[in-house]
Amino acid sequence: MAAPGGARPGEPGPRRAAAPFRARFWLVAPTIGALAGLLYGAVLGVEPTVSVIRGVFIGAPLMLYERGLLLPRWRTLTRRAATPVFAVATLATYVAMIVLGNAVAGTILHRGFGFMPDARTAMTMSEAGFAYALGISALATFVFRVRDLMGPRVFTSLLVGRYHRPITEERIFLFLDVAGSTRFAEEHGDLAAQSWLGAIFAALALPVRRARGSIDDYVGDMALVSWSMERGTRDAACLACVFDVIRTIEAEPDYWITRFGAVPRLRAALHCGPVVTAEIGLERRKIAYFGDALNTTSRLEGLAKELDVAVIVSGDLLERLGPLPDDLRVADLGERALRGRKEPLRIAAIHRRPAETQPSSKRTIP
Incomplete structure (x- = not known):
């Protein structure tokens, strides 16, 4: 290695x-x-x-x-x-x-x-x-x-004062987590782990920009990406973005192995819903989100790790999407109880369809 x-x-x-x-x-x-x-x-x-x-x-x-x-x-x-x-x-x-x-x-x-x-x-x-x-x-x-x-969205929003007064809006959230980052840090040290994460997060930029999303924050080994409902659901852009990131990383295994000894593996959770968006802070201003949709996405990210699923999506979001890209398929995971929610949430795993199979788009969980 x-x-x-x-x-x-x-x-x-x-x-x-x-x-x-x-x-x-x-x-x-x-x-x-x-x-x-x-x-x-x-x-x-x-x-x-x-x-x-x-x-x-x-x-x-x-x-x-x-x-x-x-x-x-x-x-x-x-x-x-x-x-x-x-x-x-x-x-x-x-x-x-x-x-x-x-x-x-x-x-x-x-x-x-x-x-x-x-x-x-x-x-x-x-x-x-x-x-x-x-x-x-x-x-x-x-x-x-x-x-x-x-970030382009935050810069523009702060410039025009869009969120100077809190507003309620519907957004799609993606929590993109780097699997195995703790083990990598234990084996190679914190400095090497930070360089590794930096390279992975740099690889997100172009796919997120192509999908017209916004990288809102980095928390440890996790990136928070969001879309407006209109942008994220158009051509299932939020889901397409996840697999675009994965393809971007998998396209150059020699680079990752030579530089870091391993090809990164990602885990993604997506959900949507209403949030309050506001401009906060004084000397350091930022755009922040408040609401159940963000908390639920965080719970889904933990569930994806528990179930060892690479890409997990809520039924709420899947119902809002149009036909999925031809290379994606839906696997129903049923209803799951999530901490902090009274009602169980229906979820599904999204997988890339093998190239030899015939495409069959789905709008909702079976």
Whole structure:
């Protein structure tokens, strides 16, 4: 068994780092760059076409880089470094991209639009332009970093004050637990276990984003993911997300075995219901949930461990879902009494259907 090593702070393997988080950002980044260029042109009296083209070719690459869509391996490598090294490497990358982007924009302006009489002048950047490009890029990068740290949904909700006053809403909750984490920590130590969990949780990011969910919290070896009812039930996205995460991890067993000595095994519990959602805290604000739905999901996670079931779902949620994906099947586990609930809850296990069998979608527990 290989000794566990430090986790890559991105996706679990080298191929995952190149996957785009959101295809639409390839359109958003040039748009933001163009708007930043227009602002610069308006302030300093630069021809709008010139400022827009420079803004697109300077601003867009920087934002795409920060989203991991350009030079993902280099970005991952710099993020693993100590803070001083990271700062110097990131600044050097920014400067190189600004210079290169300005040169490309200047060439286009000179040859395509005829704005500049000679190529040298077209590719020369003023000190004010360079400082503006670096400042705007640093500001955008800061916003994206804060957004990633807090999570897109939490960041947006806090920004617009959606939960400043508590509201009642229906949500779907997923408790995703790493099986065997205690044993792993006993064998390899707490530091290695934390690196292992960090790599596993990093692998959740892309599947949850694809399923339009929100990673709301990490508690020990468990991740809490949630959806609005509309998003989570559309195409059974909440269930599809669980198996997407499992496929993501199982797709690269060599990486996990080489780095940590074992391929992680996950356990999932899903439930839905009304909760009170509120913004809490003063110096450190967060979005918190209160209600029976969250407590029941926690009880289901414990029951999944007791029954040794990989994916368990409540009958309440299964009845709200449409036809399941073709590769999933439902196994009825009957009604179970859960601590803290007066009425028993009907539950089911969800399994991946063998490839050779014919698909047969089910809406509810038989």
